[in-house]
Amino acid sequence: MVFVVNEELVPKELTKKYSQKEILEIEKKYLAPAVGHYYENPVLFVDGDGAVLKDYSGKEYIDLFAGICTTITGYNHPKYVSTLQWQAERLVYTSSLYSTIPYAVLVKSLAEIAPEGLTRSFIVNSGSEANEAALTMSRKFTKNPYIIVCQRGYHGRTTLARELSSAGWRTFPEAHPPGVRFTPYGYCYRCPFGKEHPGCNMECAHYVREVIRTQTNNAIAAFIAEPIQGVGGIVQPPPEYFQIVHEIVKEYDGIYISDEVQTGFGRTGGKWWGIQHTGVDPDIITMAKGFGSGIPIGGFISRPEVAEGYTVTDSFATFGGNPLSCAAAVAVIEIIKEENYLEKAAKLGAHLKKRVDELKESHKIIGDVRGQGMMLGIELVRDRATKEPANQEILTVMELCREEGLLIGKGGLDNNVIRLQPPLELTDAQIDQAYTILDGAFSKAEKSL
Numbered sequence: 001m002v003f004v005v006n007e008e009l010v011p012k013e014l015t016k017k018y019s020q021k022e023i024l025e026i027e028k029k030y031l032a033p034a035v036g037h038y039y040e041n042p043v044l045f046v047d048g049d050g051a052v053l054k055d056y057s058g059k060e061y062i063d064l065f066a067g068i069c070t071t072i073t074g075y076n077h078p079k080y081v082s083t084l085q086w087q088a089e090r091l092v093y094t095s096s097l098y099s100t101i102p103y104a105v106l107v108k109s110l111a112e113i114a115p116e117g118l119t120r121s122f123i124v125n126s127g128s129e130a131n132e133a134a135l136t137m138s139r140k141f142t143k144n145p146y147i148i149v150c151q152r153g154y155h156g157r158t159t160l161a162r163e164l165s166s167a168g169w170r171t172f173p174e175a176h177p178p179g180v181r182f183t184p185y186g187y188c189y190r191c192p193f194g195k196e197h198p199g200c201n202m203e204c205a206h207y208v209r210e211v212i213r214t215q216t217n218n219a220i221a222a223f224i225a226e227p228i229q230g231v232g233g234i235v236q237p238p239p240e241y242f243q244i245v246h247e248i249v250k251e252y253d254g255i256y257i258s259d260e261v262q263t264g265f266g267r268t269g270g271k272w273w274g275i276q277h278t279g280v281d282p283d284i285i286t287m288a289k290g291f292g293s294g295i296p297i298g299g300f301i302s303r304p305e306v307a308e309g310y311t312v313t314d315s316f317a318t319f320g321g322n323p324l325s326c327a328a329a330v331a332v333i334e335i336i337k338e339e340n341y342l343e344k345a346a347k348l349g350a351h352l353k354k355r356v357d358e359l360k361e362s363h364k365i366i367g368d369v370r371g372q373g374m375m376l377g378i379e380l381v382r383d384r385a386t387k388e389p390a391n392q393e394i395l396t397v398m399e400l401c402r403e404e405g406l407l408i409g410k411g412g413l414d415n416n417v418i419r420l421q422p423p424l425e426l427t428d429a430q431i432d433q434a435y436t437i438l439d440g441a442f443s444k445a446e447k448s449l
């Protein structure tokens with residue numbers, strides 16, 4: 001049955017014009033404190049277009065954070081919204097106990113854009129679930145319990161995914177799932193070995209051998225890493241980090257999992273997946289965020305031999321692979337192809353990086369600028385020599401930007417890294433506007449140094 005949208009049927013509570021004060025009061029009373037908002041005076045968004053969000057009062061904001069690195073196709077992309085509407089009019093849900101067209105079309109599309117050899121997908125609802133599934137599958141395949149994961153990384157908040165996510169999220173006494181071992185990441189700005197790249201012999205990468213030899217039975221199930229750490233503060237190791245680690249992981253019969261929840265779908269520019277910039281061929285890629293551009297969906301794509309033994313008794317998700325989410329993801333992949341986002345991310349990213357490098361020239365609060373494509377980080381420090389994290393000043397910068405109509409993200413173990421991970425619907429003119437706002441905000445925040 002096909003419907004024409006009838007606004008009269010939409011619950012009046014949803015179409016009513018609320019004030020920000022009213023919504024904050026409801027939230028204060030009914031929302032669990034586990035939900036936290038950015039900004040002292042949280043923003044109430046009601047609408048979006050391209051890379052711009054509009055609040056309840058009509059004020060517009062250029063969004064350089066895309067929710068959290070999620071709305072890759074921007075807000076209200078016509079193809080995306082039309083696909084959602086079209087699918088919603090037909091079939092929102094039935095479980096994966098039955099075949100549906102969107103699920104089948106999606107996994108075929110994923111195989112077409114995945115690195116060579118990755119063909120078999122499993123669809124869930126989030127990045128955490130995708131990582132849990134990929135790791136369980138790797139453990140089953142290798143018959144080994146050990147997972148190697150990078151310090152300062154982030155892989156989600158379910159029990160295992162939380163355990164994989166480095167310090168900063170260990171906020172309460174908890175029982176830790178066994179078998180997880182940590183290895184250093186290639187964080188050159190704050191090298192854990194006190195070295196400088198190049199000329200450091202990549203000790204951070206080689207250290208994984210020491211971890212495996214001293215903390216496992218000389219074999220592992222999997223190594224999992226982000227090609228660029230997102231939550232950890234847009235940390236990007238040199239490509240050889242991944243090549244060295246990959247070689248060692250294979251020596252110990254491990255599965256290499258690239259967590260592309262943030263770096264996937266063209267964000268890093270020029271390629272579909274972040275790992276493709278490093279020369280490493282992963283065994284599994286996990287994905288979420290930009291995958292649905294806002295609609296909840298996650299998943300993995302794997303080498304068929306690894307996926308072979310992971311069966312319906314091992315995993316299931318009631319909402320996993322539902323027609324609405326899968327249709328949205330099919331539309332996202334098509335938009336990326338039709339609008340040449342891979343090239344766009346490289347070009348826009350180069351412009352954004354150039355402007356951020358200019359900011360570094362004129363603002364001593366900026367200690368480091370890093371990242372690639374539409375995934376850049378600006379690490380703020382109180383002193384360039386001591387690198388003391390400017391974790392209060394970053395809040396001032398964020399507030400000042402918000403006042404001027406610019407949204408930016410925050411990350412890093414010390415919460416002192418500005419994260420720029422905008423929708424790919426951003427324009428060069430918006431980048432220049434953002435530069436002017438950031439320039440003013442840094443000048444003001446620096447006064448306290």
Ligand SMILES: Cc1ncc(COP(=O)(O)O)c(C=O)c1O
Nearest residue numbers: 126127128154155156230261288
């Ligand atoms: C790299 C990475 N992996 C996994 C996750 C978890 O995804 P989700 O919040 O959808 O569970 C995140 C979320 O930020 C992430 O950044």
